[in-house]
Amino acid sequence: MSNHSEAVFEKQPMWAGGRSPFNVSYGKLMMWIFLLSDAFTFSSLLIQYGAQRFSNVQNAVTTKWPDPASIFNHFPFMHGLHLPLLFVSVMTFILILSSVTMVLAVEAGHRNSKKEVERYMIYTILGGVAFLSCQAWEWATFIHEGARLDGNFFGITKEGYAHLGSVHFGSHFEWDKAVDRTNGPVPFAALFFIVTGFHGFHVFSGVVINVVMYIMTVRGTFERRGHYEMIEKAGLYWHFVDLVWVFVFTFFYLI
């Protein structure tokens, strides 16, 4: 795997107990198993999305499902402009960048370079916080437009595309449940909140973990230990969260 792993585990021709079969420590193995398990949790959420999504397809051409490009078209300080998916692309870019800095931190850890680990962990934490802030803004906008857990008025009706949100955006919007609920598939907004919320919770946990890792690095815990494996484990988690976002992004914004 890496210099570090080779340093920790002496090579033997054949594994017969007492040593790791995959040349990973049990801690890293546990993280992998946890991530596998977590992948199944996210799968169950995305399967729920898929089931709702595809049961709302009337035929190949017309669909009742709202068009994400028309809903997620806002950008901070660019009021009123139609900028489809621009903001979420920026979010995604930030998260992927933070994954890159995480890789750099792990790599610096292999070289036992404490200063560099600290620097890249700070960048990673900043990236995570930036992503969470973006998500907060996106949620706030979406809620402001009238999205609720218990109903949805985004969608396509017989009369054509109904997207009250941008019409009423910014005004004192009163959402009449009884009238508007017929417009779109009800679970649309609820799914958005639950799935991105669950992912956001993971990002939040990741930021907390990264902060802890940063503090431990600054205090020299890993330096004394002689290796930065904890950074690697946190990195595994962080990359997983990033990977899941790619799926969430694809499902909610692109399909």
Place this chain on the structure above:
Amino acid sequence: MSTAALHAEHDSHHHDHKESFISKYVFSMDHKMISRQFLITGIIMGLVGMGMSLLFRLQLAWPDEQFGILETLLGKWGKDGKIDPNFYMGLVTIHGTIMVFYVLTAGLSGTFSNLLIPLQLGARDMASPFMNMLSYWFFFLSSAVLLTSIFVETGPASAGWTVYPPLSALEKAVPGSGLGMTLWLVAIALFIVSSLLGGINYISTVLNMRTKGMSMNRMPLTIWAFFFTAILGVLSFPVLLGAALFLIFDRSFGTSFYLSDIYLEGVGALENIGGSPVLYQHLFWFLGHPEVYIILMPALGITSEVISTNARKPIFGYTAMIISLMGISILSFIVWGHHMFITGMNPFLGSVFMILTLIIAVPSAVKAFNYLATLWRGNLRFTPAMLFSIGLVSFFISGGLTGIYLGNAAMDIQLHDSYFVVAHFHLVMGSAAIFGMFAGIYHWFPKMFGKMMNNTLGYFHFWFTFISAYLVFFPMHFMGLAGVPRRYYQFTLVKEFDVWMDVNKLITIAAIMGGMAQVFFLWNFFYSIFKGKKATQNPWESNTLEWTTPVEGIHGNWPGEIPTVYRGPHEYSRPDRESDFFPQHLPDETAPVTAPQEGEQTAPTEVVPQETVESSVFFAAIKRVLGLS
């Protein structure tokens, strides 16, 4: 230096520290103590679950009778000595939940995975003792929440242990769908966390913490079973978490993932619609079917070990046993649809699920025949553990055969939700798994508590339980074939079912007998913990490593170095040896049983045969199965 060795060293420094009562008995991080905690919690939960089944059996046998004691016992739920119909549903639900999750998942695999994985693999403790402790305490919390839900004013959850929406999603549906259901969901969420913490630990320990020489193809079959069980748990429970998350939102936050149009008197009854209750069933059974094997496989593993030891024969088809476990594990993830044949599933999809389901009969039959072949002409020692293992084989066969009926979509449409199903799963996973658990308790009691259990009481316990289990569940097949539906409160208004009244009485009497038989066990268990005969080092003359640890069970398991392993776990009655067993840790050169444990480390490594290369074990096994070698 390897991390495992670091860990071991770290632990061995610890074992002579003075421990306080709290750190030794309450928040213990020692795997042996945690396994005892799991076992005793599991036994208590089992008693609650069994007590509930006796209550609703009373109602089924004597629906018009009034039992004064019920009013004293249950208060408003037993008014005029009759069980309230809503509470009856609550009893059925909580009985199922407790038995499936709390007794046969946590109580069985929690107990024996914790006890045996480190001991049989030669590890000082679990990979993460702290997570192990958390796992138990999440389980404890979960049990407490579930038991609390029985006492809330609207009664416990009462939508069946599968808690299908909309019944479980709408508070108005039944009283039990109120606070009781919320507590049920909280309890299950905590349970999932516990099972995840445990499962991750079990898998990493099996993969990473084995002693020298303990290659995968020398692991006892118990460990293989726990290993696959843990994988199933880690992959399937998260999906239940997802399903429960949506259900929680549907219940409490106004979403409608599982709620579709429900009309009462021509008017839409719900504000929020658009979801699909069938999706819940898909998500639930994606857990639910692997869960069946999470329950059964540890019992099968324990049985393999107990039967081989007490038949004084190598287990028949060691690698076939592993491959069949693996086959069952893989198949268990792709057969969940057979629980849903009558949901309006596309018949083509139904046939796919049907074929996959029937394929499970192959690995299951491999296991059954291997048990029989191991017993065949063995030098049988009928210890209580052996009897319970043979009992498991009996239930596994008699209950498994009806699985072939139920796996057929055409049959299942008739038999679905009838007593035939109840009979099937109570035999094949209920009775079989609980017998596996009893076998494990009787077999490893000396290791857990350093004392012996009384054999005579064990025999009484076995025979009464065995006979009553068949008396309870066998007649249910006929009731189910006649169309008697499960989960009904009483059948007095259906004339056609009058003929089954006597059968119902027989079943209830047998159930009470089975319940009372557990007194033998409880007395034996708790009395022996304190006053039992002191256990010897290796009471069953077994090969596996756990019998090389000191009887009193120290922290860190082995006082000195961990023994090295030289051969597979089932080498009984080798013709070239005087004694009929050959412990795994004795090198080939040394004299048999009496050889001291020291000096093993100096044994030359050439003793390790070539075929311990991990990847070759499966190819070798496949070759052996195909008769190519």
